[in-house]
Structures are given as C-alpha cells and as structure tokens.
Amino acid sequence: VTQTGATVVFCDTDPQTYTIDPARIEAKVTSRTVGVIPVHLYGQPADMPAVMAIAEKHGLWVIEDCAQAHLARCDGRMVGSFGIAASYSFYPGKNLGAMGDAGAITTSHAGLAERMAMFARHGGLTKGDHQIEGVNSRLDGLQAAILSVKLRHLPRWTERASSSPRTTARRSPASPASRHRASHRDARRCGTSTSSSTHAATRSRAPRQRGIQTVVNYPVALPFLPAYRRFGHRPEDFPVAYARSRASFRCRSSQR
C-alpha cells in the first residue's frame, strides 16, 4: 500500500474469528479511502458479505488476502472470488506451498489481469515492449511445476486438515457456520496477555513430545511494528489485535 504512494490505515479484528471486524471498518472510511484488504487469517474467511456491503456503499474496491486460505469458503463461495482481486502465497509453509518463494494474484477483471501480468514482468507482456514500469515478480517455472502437482491434492489435504478435531478447540479462532475455513496452522490462544505466560506455554513440552512444533505467532500486531512507528498507534486503538498478539501461538504437526 505504502509503495503505491497511498497511506495504510489498519482496522482492528473480531475477537472470535481474528479477521477484520466489519463493525469497525466504516469509522475508518474517509473521502480519501479507496479500498479494503481483508485478510483470511489462519484460513478463516473474513465476513465477506459484510465487508462487500460496506465497500459497495462507499465505492471502495476489495482485495482479498488469501495467503493462508486457499479453498476456504464463505457462504458457499470460494474466498478470492468476492473482491476485485485476491493474493495468494505459496511460501513453503502455506497450505499450498512451493519449495521456495512463490505466489499468485487472481482477478476476474480482464483489464486488471493484463495490467498485473505486465507489472510482474517489468511492465511488458512481450520482450522489449515495456508499456509501463514494473517489477520482476515472475513465478519460477520449477516452482510452478511443483505447485501444479500439489494443486491436485490440495482439496483432499484441506478437507483433512480442516476437519481435524484440533481446529475446533475452544481457544482456536471461532468458525461461524457460514464460513468454511481451510485450516492453516492450529492457532491457539494460550496464557493471558503477559508475555511470560505466553512463552511458558510455548516452551511447554506436551506438544513437542508429540512431534508438534509450537511458536509464538505474530508476537507484534501489524500496527505496532517498527515499520509503522510513524503512526504512533496506541494499544487502545487496536485492543483486540493487541491482546491477541500477546497471547497467541501456533502448532503444526507436519509440513505437506
């Protein structure tokens, strides 16, 4: 967002689902707002009907961050199909992971598809014909080949991971009936908001003895990262994200 020259404005999350809280979006909208980027965190779809209704009311575009949510569904509809575009990560730890860095953007908007393809290829679709300034963000052919094979298995893997009892644990993000999550990480809240209890839980031997690695995930919520120090965010500006970031950890038993 910042690199396009725009200003990033964060919005707090819903305490049950850990995704953007639609009730807090409108208070952030000004005459300078152009779009909303909901993140389907831990494979849990954001409340897309509510996000889309607000976006339509204010004439905003929506780009869905599907990095952790390949094949998740909201109201029976695949995430990534609500907004004007969606981004996917194929980082090795993702549900559809390559053997190195990789990712994709999708859109059903033909003009945007062409422009995004151009931008990712130094601004030109054919060699030597650079219509715009762009970057080098091509998907490596080797990674694409690996992903093509893994893609065939993704529905089965997703179903298996999402129906495992772990994901229904009380301290995991809640999954409303209309939202079918694509489990990504088994995220559990542990301890309270003190860092010492979080670390104690992370060090706990129980999961490790069963071959499950645990780590503190997102120890600092985005608004509080040094990169955004210039905004002077306070904990009370994002109370849910602030509290969750100090009490969350993730478990994962195996890498696909």
Ligand SMILES: Cc1ncc(COP(=O)(O)O)c(C=O)c1O
């Ligand atoms: C929610 C979310 N958005 C964006 C990204 C960035 O993806 P990548 O690392 O492939 O650029 C990630 C993963 O790191 C992510 O989990």
